[in-house]
Structures are given as C-alpha cells and as structure tokens.
Amino acid sequence: MKNRFNVKQALLTIVAISLIAILYHSCTSNMKPTAALSGDEAQAVYVPPGEYDEFYAFVSGGFSGQVSVYGIPSGRMLKVIPVFSQDAEKGYGYNEETKPMLNTSYGFIPWDDAHHPELSQTNGETDGRWLFINGNNTPRVARLDLTTFETAEIIEIPNSGGNHSSPFTTENTEYVVAGTRFGVPYPQKDVEISSYAENFKGALTFISVAPEDGEMDIAFQVLLPAFDYDLAHSGKGKSHGWTFFTSYNTEQKHTLLEVNASQNDKDYIAAINWKKAEEYMAQGKYKEMPANYAHNIYDESSHIATSTMKKSVKVLLPEECPGLVYFLPTPKSPHGVDVDPTGEYIVGNGKLSADLTVHSFDKMLKAIENKAFETTIEGIPVLRFEDVLAGVVEKPGLGPLHTEFDGKGNAYTTFFISSEVVKWKVGTWEVLDRAPCYYSVGHLMIPGGDSRSPDGKYLIALNKITKDRYLPTGPELTQSAQLYDISGDKMKLLLDFPTIGEPHYAQGIAASKIMPKSKKMYPIEDNNHPYAAKGEKEARVERDGDEVHVYMTMIRSHFAPDNIEGIKVGDKVYFHVTNLEQDWDTPHGFAMMGARNAELLIMPGQTETLLWEPQHEGVLPFYCTDFCSALHQEMQGYVRISPAGSNVPLKWNLGEDEVIQ
Amino acid sequence: MKQLGRLLMIAAALSLLMLFAFPMWKIILYAPQYPDGVEMHIWINKIGGSTPATLQNINILNHYVGMKYIEPDDIPELQYFQYVIMGMIALGLLAAIANRKGLFLTWTILLVVLCLIGLYDFYLWEYDYGHNLSDTAPIKIDGASFQPPLIGKKDILNFVAVSLPHIAGYFVGLSILLGFSAWWFKGKNARNEKTTL
Numbered sequence: 001m002k003n004r005f006n007v008k009q010a011l012l013t014i015v016a017i018s019l020i021a022i023l024y025h026s027c028t029s030n031m032k033p034t035a036a037l038s039g040d041e042a043q044a045v046y047v048p049p050g051e052y053d054e055f056y057a058f059v060s061g062g063f064s065g066q067v068s069v070y071g072i073p074s075g076r077m078l079k080v081i082p083v084f085s086q087d088a089e090k091g092y093g094y095n096e097e098t099k100p101m102l103n104t105s106y107g108f109i110p111w112d113d114a115h116h117p118e119l120s121q122t123n124g125e126t127d128g129r130w131l132f133i134n135g136n137n138t139p140r141v142a143r144l145d146l147t148t149f150e151t152a153e154i155i156e157i158p159n160s161g162g163n164h165s166s167p168f169t170t171e172n173t174e175y176v177v178a179g180t181r182f183g184v185p186y187p188q189k190d191v192e193i194s195s196y197a198e199n200f201k202g203a204l205t206f207i208s209v210a211p212e213d214g215e216m217d218i219a220f221q222v223l224l225p226a227f228d229y230d231l232a233h234s235g236k237g238k239s240h241g242w243t244f245f246t247s248y249n250t251e252q253k254h255t256l257l258e259v260n261a262s263q264n265d266k267d268y269i270a271a272i273n274w275k276k277a278e279e280y281m282a283q284g285k286y287k288e289m290p291a292n293y294a295h296n297i298y299d300e301s302s303h304i305a306t307s308t309m310k311k312s313v314k315v316l317l318p319e320e321c322p323g324l325v326y327f328l329p330t331p332k333s334p335h336g337v338d339v340d341p342t343g344e345y346i347v348g349n350g351k352l353s354a355d356l357t358v359h360s361f362d363k364m365l366k367a368i369e370n371k372a373f374e375t376t377i378e379g380i381p382v383l384r385f386e387d388v389l390a391g392v393v394e395k396p397g398l399g400p401l402h403t404e405f406d407g408k409g410n411a412y413t414t415f416f417i418s419s420e421v422v423k424w425k426v427g428t429w430e431v432l433d434r435a436p437c438y439y440s441v442g443h444l445m446i447p448g449g450d451s452r453s454p455d456g457k458y459l460i461a462l463n464k465i466t467k468d469r470y471l472p473t474g475p476e477l478t479q480s481a482q483l484y485d486i487s488g489d490k491m492k493l494l495l496d497f498p499t500i501g502e503p504h505y506a507q508g509i510a511a512s513k514i515m516p517k518s519k520k521m522y523p524i525e526d527n528n529h530p531y532a533a534k535g536e537k538e539a540r541v542e543r544d545g546d547e548v549h550v551y552m553t554m555i556r557s558h559f560a561p562d563n564i565e566g567i568k569v570g571d572k573v574y575f576h577v578t579n580l581e582q583d584w585d586t587p588h589g590f591a592m593m594g595a596r597n598a599e600l601l602i603m604p605g606q607t608e609t610l611l612w613e614p615q616h617e618g619v620l621p622f623y624c625t626d627f628c629s630a631l632h633q634e635m636q637g638y639v640r641i642s643p644a645g646s647n648v649p650l651k652w653n654l655g656e657d658e659v660i661q
Numbered sequence: 662m663k664q665l666g667r668l669l670m671i672a673a674a675l676s677l678l679m680l681f682a683f684p685m686w687k688i689i690l691y692a693p694q695y696p697d698g699v700e701m702h703i704w705i706n707k708i709g710g711s712t713p714a715t716l717q718n719i720n721i722l723n724h725y726v727g728m729k730y731i732e733p734d735d736i737p738e739l740q741y742f743q744y745v746i747m748g749m750i751a752l753g754l755l756a757a758i759a760n761r762k763g764l765f766l767t768w769t770i771l772l773v774v775l776c777l778i779g780l781y782d783f784y785l786w787e788y789d790y791g792h793n794l795s796d797t798a799p800i801k802i803d804g805a806s807f808q809p810p811l812i813g814k815k816d817i818l819n820f821v822a823v824s825l826p827h828i829a830g831y832f833v834g835l836s837i838l839l840g841f842s843a844w845w846f847k848g849k850n851a852r853n854e855k856t857t858l
Contacts, residue, residue: 123808582713582717583717583721584720629725631799
C-alpha cells in the first residue's frame with residue numbers, strides 16, 4: 001500500500017510540475033508587449049498618399065554625422081541632410097565647393113558625431129528659419145538653412161573637447177551655446193594627465209547668431225572648473241538672460257570615470273547670466289586668448305563654401321566677473337537640464353538619482369540676493385540646495401535623462417534604465433502616467449517642447465536599442481523613434497519607426513512654419529559661381545598648364561559639351577557643371593568613370609565642381625545619375641584621354657557643332 | 662447723360678491699355694508630375710509664364726516630340742502688334758473727341774476685325790508649332806499633332822492643354838462691348854434729342 005501510494009504521489013507530482021512548466025512557459029512567451037494597441041492607432045498616423053504631414057521632425061543622425069527629416073505623424077523619412085560627414089550621394093564634402101565646410105584646425109575632418117538639433121526661436125517660439133546641430137567629436141556647431149534644407153555654416157569651438165552641451169538656443173536666437181563635455185588643458189598644452197585638476201578647464205562658449213542671415217560668431221567663452229558639462233538649456237520668459245548647464249564629474253577625475261565620477265551625491269547645474277556677460281564684455285573685462293578654429297560658410301549665390309581660420313577668442317573668468325556664474329547643487333550626475341515654458345522651473349534630470357529634482361528660478365534669484373552661499377569654487381558661489389529647490393518628483397523611475405513640456409502644465413521625462421516615459425504635473429510633482437519605451441529611451445521630443453509654446457499633441461521617444469522590435473539585420477540593428485499621442489490624459493503609443501545613426505535628440509515644428517518658405521530651385525540669373533556656364537553658348541574647355549577647366553551645362557537631356565578630346569594622363573580636370581534647369585524637382589547627376597571621389601548631384605540653377613585626375617589613356621564615359629526624363633539614359637558623353645605629352649588638340653562639341661580651340 | 666456715349670468711347674479706347682499691363686492669353690499644360698501646371702502667358706509684345714522659366718520648361722517638353730523652340734524674337738507679330746494697338750487707342754480717343762456715332766461704330770468693328778485676324782494668326786502659329794516637327798525628334802508618333810486648342814481644352818499625349826483668354830484678353834472683350842455701347846447710347850441720345858424737339 002505504502003509503495004502504491006508513493007507511485008501515485010510521484011505521478012501527481014510530475015503532472016503538477018508539468019502543468020506549472022507549461023503555464024509558466026505560456027506566460028513568459030506572452031510577456032512581449034506587442035498587442036498593446038487598441039486599433040485606431042493606424043488611422044491616427046495614416047497620412048494618405050499625396051497629403052502632407054502636420055509636423056516636420058528633424059532627427060539627429062548621431063554618429064552618421066547627418067540630420068534626417070521626417071514627417072509626423074506618419075514617420076515617413078523625407079530627406080537626409082549631410083552636415084558633418086561627407087555624403088557621396090550628394091557630393092557634399094567631395095565636390096570642390098563644399099570641401100571647405102569640413103575644414104577644421106585639424107584639417108579636413110570628414111565625419112563627426114552629431115547630437116542635438118535645435119531650431120531657431122523668436123520670442124521663445126520656433127520660427128522655422130534655421131536648425132543648429134552640434135558635432136561632439138571635433139567640437140563644432142552647424143547651421144542649416146531651412147529654405148534649402150542644406151548646411152549653410154559650420155563653426156569650430158576652440159579650446160573645447162567633446163561639444164556635448166550644445167547648441168541650445170536663447171529665446172530670440174541671440175546665442176547658441178557650446179559647453180565642453182571633456183575638461184581639457186586651456187589652452188591646449190603638453191601636460192601630465194594626472195595634473196587634471198590644476199591644468200584642465202571647462203569652457204562654455206556662447207556663439208552669437210546674426211538676426212538677419214544667421215551668421216555665427218564666437219562672442220565669448222566662460223572658463224569654468226574642469227567638470228564635464230553635459231547638457232544645457234536657456235531660460236525663457238522671466239529667466240530669459242540665463243543659460244543652465246548640467247555637470248557631472250565634479251570630482252574632476254580623469255580615469256575610470258564610471259566609478260570615480262559617480263561619487264558625489266550632488267553635482268552642479270551652472271547658471272550663467274549671459275546678460276551680465278554682455279555687460280562685462282562691453283566693459284572690456286575679457287581676456288583675449290590664443291585659439292585656432294575654422295569658420296566655414298556656404299554662399300548660396302556662388303554655391304561655394306569658404307573656410308576662414310580665426311586665431312583668438314574672448315574669455316570671461318568667473319573670479320573677475322562677479323554675478324556671472326552660480327552653481328546649483330543637483331543630485332546626481334544630472335544629464336539633461338530643461339526649463340519649463342514659463343521659465344520658472346529648471347528640471348535637473350539626475351541620471352543616478354532616485355528622485356527628479358526641480359529648481360525654482362525665483363528662489364535662485366532670491367538666494368543670490370541673500371548671498372546665502374554654501375561655498376565658492378574657483379570664485380563661483382555655490383547656492384544651497386534647499387534654497388533653490390522647488391520640488392521633487394519622488395521615485396518616478398530609474399535613470400532620468402530628459403524632460404519636455406506640453407504647454408498644458410505637464411512634463412514628460414524619459415527614464416533610460418526603466419525604459420519609459422513618465423508624465424508628471426509641474427507644481428504638484430505628482431506622477432500622472434507612464435508609458436514603456438522599446439527600448440532604453442534617451443531624449444524625447446514634443447514639437448516646441450523646449451520652447452515657450454509647445455505643440456502638445458505628439459511626443460517622440462528616441463530609443464537607443466531595438467532588439468526584437470524589427471526584422472533582424474545581423475549584429476547591427478537600427479535605433480528607433482516612437483510616437484505617442486499625448487493629447488489626452490494618458491499617453492498612447494501610435495507608431496514606431498527606424499532612424500539613421502543614433503537619433504540622440506530631435507526637434508519638431510508645424511509644417512506651416514517651414515513649407516511656404518521652402519525653395520524650389522536656385523534662379524540661374526543669381527548664380528555667381530566663377531566657373532558657371534549660364535547657357536550652352538558659354539560651355540567650353542580651357543587648359544591652363546596641366547589644369548583643365550570644363551565649363552559644362554546640363555539640361556534635359558544632354559551635357560554641353562558631351563565629347564571632349566585633348567585631355568592627357570596627369571591632368572587635373574575640373575568639371576564645373578551647371579544645371580540649367582529652372583523647374584521644380586529637376587536635379588541632374590554627374591558621374592565620371594574612374595573619378596576617385598563621388599558623383600555630383602546638382603540642383604536646378606546650381607554649379608558644382610568635380611575634380612578628376614585621369615590615370616590611363618583611353619576613352620571614358622560620363623553620364624547623368626538622376627533619372628531626369630524619358631531621355632535620361634541618353635544623357636551621356638565621352639572624354640578621350642591621351643598619353644602625357646601627346647599633342648592631341650583640345651576640342652569639344654555637342655552634336656554637330658564642333659568647336660576646336 | 663448727354664456725354665455718356667463719348668465717355669464710353671474713351672473707356673473703350675483706354676481698356677486696350679491693359680494689354681500692356683497683363684497677358685492677353687494663356688495656355689496651361691496639366692499633367693500629374695506638374696501639380697501646379699505649366700502656364701504660358703502670351704502678351705501683346707512678349708511670351709512669358711507664371712514663372713520666369715516657364716518658356717524654357719515648355720521648350721524642354723516640346724523638344725521630345727521635335728516641336729520648334731518657341732523663340733519670341735522669331736515671332737514678328739510680337740514686335741508690331743503693339744503699335745497697331747497704340748494706333749487703335751489713338752483712333753478711339755480721336756473718335757471720342759469727334760463724338761460721332763458713325764466713328765464709334767467704325768472703330769468697334771475695326772477692333773472686332775483685328776481680334777479675328779489676331780485669333781486666326783494665333784491659330785496659324787499654333788498649327789505651325791503643332792505640325793512642323795523635326796525629322797530628328799526623339800519621340801515620333803504617326804499622325805499625331807501637338808497643336809494646342811485655340812480656345813478650350815484638349816488632350817495632348819500625357820498633358821491636358823487648356824487655352825483661354827487672360828486678364829488683358831477680357832479687357833479687349835470689354836473694350837468691344839464698351840465701343841458698341843458708346844455707339845448705341847450716342848444713337849439713343851440723338852433719338853431722344855429728336856423726340857424732345
């Protein structure tokens with residue numbers, strides 16, 4: 001009996017364990033949250049063919065060095081704008097005209113790590129004129145012209161290292177800023193790394209932006225202790241005139257930072273009174289420091305970029321400029337610093353902190369007035385935490401990084417570690433809603449969400465990791481953007497779509513602010529390119545020693561000239577190609593066999609130049625790469641290359657009208 | 662109201678001045694890849710369009726099927742027709758000064774005749790451009806003509822061509838109406854004068 005009972009019991013146990021295992025398996029395999037959508041999301045993001053999206057989104061291309069442009073809510077990609085990286089598709093950084101755009105004090109740098117797009121603002125509102133973006137690696141800030149969607153200007157940041165807290169704008173685009181993430185010797189010199197605390201500094205750079213044409217100039221730098229200045233945002237409304245920078249590594253360590261820079265319970269938000277800085281500048285209280293940095297501007301009428309090296313920079317030292325800088329203690333290694341639309345609240349997203357800290361601008365002013373300083377660091381007063389604290393969002397999530405606002409009194413903060421967006425109420429600090437992100441969200445973006453007047457309809461979470469969200473593509477997977485509807489009380493996930501590079505930050509703007517100003521072509525009569533041929537009658541070939549200049553035109557569907565002879569091995573042949581078209585969406589491409597750079601992609605009315613150095617004799621074809629018309633395949637020509645020293649005469653023609661020089 | 666006929670005659674003559682301020686005719690080509698249409702404007706003394714490059718764009722389209730390039734310099738009417746119009750304005754004003762009913766009618770009929778000649782001339786040019794095709798045209802379609810309509814709508818390959826008067830064209834029409842009204846009111850005044858006598 002005893003034995004039988006035991007067998008029965010054993011059998012029951014096995015059955016029970018099996019049932020539990022099956023149940024457990026079906027539970028875990030159902031944990032993937034795919035079916036969380038309720039059904040009407042598709043309609044919310046469906047923009048029928050031929051209709052336009054409501055918003056533009058400018059998304060950082062991260063380590064691709066580019067900016068991508070999307071339509072929202074559809075998530076359709078509209079354009080990739082080359083900024084810091086060469087782009088063989090468009091010839092950017094390869095053609096002779098745009099090579100100077102990528103010039104730096106280190107020479108030609110064909111790549112950078114782009115992080116934060118920032119739209120220009122007027123009265124604290126996005127105005128759709130320009131988009132700024134920082135290059136993190138070789139410190140630079142670029143300005144994109146939003147009538148052409150092209151990079152118009154790049155300025156290098158001197159005596160900086162890792163331009164991360166950049167290029168956040170002030171309320172009327174008086175300045176865009178560029179704070180260094182890495183402390184560096186100031187100015188650069190050969191010192192022991194262990195002399196960090198003594199020799200290294202952190203420069204916060206204010207770049208002025210000319211109101212008419214957007215031209216950038218380094219107005220001044222503020223020299224601070226060598227903390228890592230991580231992110232920034234400028235005040236608005238009542239706090240207009242101030243810019244706030246977060247810092248970590250206030251420990252000022254230079255090795256094993258993941259441990260060594262995570263020891264202080266509080267780091268600082270540096271509050272810079274830039275109106276005060278302007279006064280000190282006017283009083284001549286700056287030091288002129290040696291520097292070496294490139295300033296590159298693209299001229300839209302000549303279609304040519306020029307690069308100028310600048311040799312000095314004006315620097316303000318806090319110890320000599322009282323009232324210029326204050327430190328606001330903020331737990332712990334704060335990442336983003338975000339100012340709410342009223343300008344009163346300054347959110348310090350302490351990424352290693354359990355709580356989210358919010359400072360009050362009014363309290364900060366009062367504390368400054370009372371001179372109740374905790375201490376001073378290198379002449380910079382440190383305010384007392386309790387004196388500036390407005391409130392704390394308690395235990396909202398893990399790893400807060402960034403906050404944006406909807407203009408309706410709510411804030412939205414991303415949490416990297418707990419991979420979610422949390423909505424909370426400004427003023428009461430209560431958590432209202434939370435929505436998961438797939439996965440590991442970094443920045444978030446609400447159109448106008450860092451301005452005085454947000455468009456609180458959509459929120460985009462920019463995710464670092466996608467794992468199983470899309471069809472796999474080998475070890476390298478895409479990053480993603482996730483679109484949420486935030487018009488109601490609860491956030492609602494609508495769509496997720498892949499992005500290029502790592503989509504650090506993004507900016508969004510109502511399409512109506514940009515679309516009417518978008519250019520359709522460049523008027524040929526305004527083309528001032530010195531090598532332009534503004535009609536087929538001007539097409540020609542000129543030799544100057546071993547340099548050959550081809551003044552070429554293109555129009556549907558032929559090149560003029562399309563047969564060229566008299567080119568020799570060893571020549572430097574410059575094809576100056578002018579697109580004579582004057583219609584919308586009629587670019588032509590130019591590709592020369594054996595050219596060791598790229599193609600040209602030339603917009604109507606534009607001139608671009610490709611350098612080609614023929615290596616062997618023969619006859620090589622060139623052709624149009626952009627399908628331009630029914631006769632596109634016929635848009636081709638030949639260049640005859642003769643041996644070096646041959647006396648084949650230079651000649652060229654189109655059709656039967658042969659021209660011989 | 663005795664001067665009404667004369668005033669109308671002056672207005673009729675001055676209406677023609679609009680020919681120097683606005684195009685008199687337009688031909689619009691529609692196709693899916695031209696969402697705004699390609700709108701060519703014919704003025705009394707030049708050919709233009711809704712954009713500065715319209716003529717170039719039309720010539721690019723035309724060259725596929727071997728149509729001649731439209732070169733305004735090759736169309737003599739664009740040179741001299743403006744003087745005919747200036748002459749008509751002068752004659753109309755002289756007629757108003759003379760204030761003679763017969764002159765009003767003569768002037769207006771002359772204007773109608775000129776319009777008919779102009780339209781016929783326009784038709785001849787359209788016929789020439791539409792039929793006189795190059796032997797080396799890249800695209801040849803047997804028996805096809807590319808003549809746009811004189812007035813109205815017509816399908817030409819992938820395009821819908823619409824030909825209609827433009828602003829100044831309507832002012833010419835108005836001028837004719839005003840001319841006839843001037844004649845009619847002048848006559849009415851004369852009749853009224855007779856009856857009151």
